[in-house]
Amino acid sequence: MDVPSLIDDFATGTYTLTRRATSGYTGGIANAPTNTTVSISASVQPANGRDLLRLPEGRRTQETQVVFSATELRVGGENLGYDADLITIAGRTWEVQQVQTWVPPGADPSDGVGYRALVQLKAEG
Amino acid sequence: MSWANVEAAIQAAIVSASGLADGQVFWEHQDAPQPPLDDTHPLMVSMSLGSIIGLGIDMVSHNYDGARPAGQEVQLVVEGQREATLQLQVFSAATVDTVSKATARACAEQIRGMLRLPTARDLMAAQDVVPFDPGTVGWVPQVVGIGFRGRATLDIRCYVPLQALVEYTTYVSTISGTVTAKGGRAGDIMRPFVVP
Numbered sequence: 618m619d620v621p622s623l624i625d626d627f628a629t630g631t632y633t634l635t636r637r638a639t640s641g642y643t644g645g646i647a648n649a650p651t652n653t654t655v656s657i658s659a660s661v662q663p664a665n666g667r668d669l670l671r672l673p674e675g676r677r678t679q680e681t682q683v684v685f686s687a688t689e690l691r692v693g694g695e696n697l698g699y700d701a702d703l704i705t706i707a708g709r710t711w712e713v714q715q716v717q718t719w720v721p722p723g724a725d726p727s728d729g730v731g732y733r734a735l736v737q738l739k740a741e742g
Numbered sequence: 743m744s745w746a747n748v749e750a751a752i753q754a755a756i757v758s759a760s761g762l763a764d765g766q767v768f769w770e771h772q773d774a775p776q777p778p779l780d781d782t783h784p785l786m787v788s789m790s791l792g793s794i795i796g797l798g799i800d801m802v803s804h805n806y807d808g809a810r811p812a813g814q815e816v817q818l819v820v821e822g823q824r825e826a827t828l829q830l831q832v833f834s835a836a837t838v839d840t841v842s843k844a845t846a847r848a849c850a851e852q853i854r855g856m857l858r859l860p861t862a863r864d865l866m867a868a869q870d871v872v873p874f875d876p877g878t879v880g881w882v883p884q885v886v887g888i889g890f891r892g893r894a895t896l897d898i899r900c901y902v903p904l905q906a907l908v909e910y911t912t913y914v915s916t917i918s919g920t921v922t923a924k925g926g927r928a929g930d931i932m933r934p935f936v937v938p
Binding site: 639641642643645647648695696699700 | 754765766769774779780
């Protein structure tokens, strides 16, 4: 079973993925990151309670969704030098909070893998 | 005085005192990833200006300058003294000092000492920031993932300038009255006037 094709089969649409590149600091102030955007095919699904438990307590009351995509999604992290990806869904910006490689039971990872990400509505600012 | 200038001066002074690259000394709590911390960039310093304390009681001084625009001859200026704590956190890849790699503790101690010397001190003084209590270097290594990382803290008490708060006023804002011209055939002519 080809996972990317499987994800395409239940994709809910095409979405804009914003990738935030390393910004660095000048004079102690963060430089504006150089963002690149790309369209991805993805399936956006509601998050369940178990998904929320993967998030820090302070984030569990924020609106959360699950995104399946064959395109690798990134979160920021220690020493990575970039911020988490943003996804535009229905005109609103969502930030990737957690990502795991997703291979459904019975699928062969050598045929490609998918990514299952928790995304949260990003506060404006 | 502007806080942007004060913060720029402090950052420049800490860069000078630490000897680190500009990009490794930054203000905390920005929506941006941390600078790299690896073999190439073994140290970084995050800074935060803490609570601002007013020392004594502020006063309002008056000064008069007749050359200023009408209505603004008198300038009212708030004057006072402020103290703020500059909180530094130094992070290092190393937790034990070696010849080639300093720990956060060593870097913090260097900053504390260098702030006594003119190069760093003058950078702050240009914005009326005076570090008067260099504080204590704390050594609080942390565990990130499964590895140790060096972390040192240093709270430096500084005098900082008061924000420029000015208002203008005047002793006499307007003069108004009525001019009466007498003796005309049509009788007295009366006209009000106002001089700003």
